[in-house]
Amino acid sequence: MMTRVLCILALAATLGGCGRAGIFKSDQPMFDGQRFRTVVKTERKNRQVFAVTVHQVSKxxxxxxxAADYKAKQHCIQYFGTxxxxxxxxxxxxxxxxxIVENTLTFRGxxxxEAA
Incomplete structure (x- = not known):
């Protein structure tokens, strides 16, 4: 019985990390038929002002x-509800x-x- 419980817990732990690890790429949105790695950077104390960087622009x-617009809107919705x-x-x-610098675009906004 204990072996069965351990196997179930191990399976759940393995599958639980799949989405976060990026194994299922079909969950990532495509833009113009391509997937892009995008990163939003902010100061920890001021998440309102940000820079969004998109890599592999040559695609x-x-x-x-x-992709930049999408990622920026996700960020603003998450932190500010808009x-x-x-x-x-x-x-x-x-x-x-x-x-475009080194195949990368950066936008600022x-x-x-909504609370202000």
């Missing part, structure tokens, strides 16, 4: 723009004003705080 610039963003450098900016 699709339009897809990278959409998807409204005041962009300093926006994903929908004129293509000539985009600055600020979430609206």
């Amino acid at each position: 699709s610039v339009e897809g990278a723009r959409a 998807s409204e963003i005041d962009w300093t450098v926006a994903p929908d900016a004129d293509g000539q004003s985009l600055r 600020s979430c609206h705080d």
Whole structure:
């Protein structure tokens, strides 16, 4: 009986980490037919102001723009309950004003705080 319980717990622990480990990539959204690694960075004391970075822009610039917008909205919804963003450098900016550095795009913005 104890062996059965241990096996069930081991199986649950193994499967529980699958989604977080990125094993199931089909859960990740696609933009312009591609998946992008995006990162939102903020100061811990001020999550309202952020920078969102998209890697591997050469796959699709339009897809990278959409991925940045998506990730930024996720961030703002999580911390402020709104998807409204005041962009300093926006994903929908004129293509000539985009600055791609080492196959990476970075956009900056600020979430609206519904509590304010």
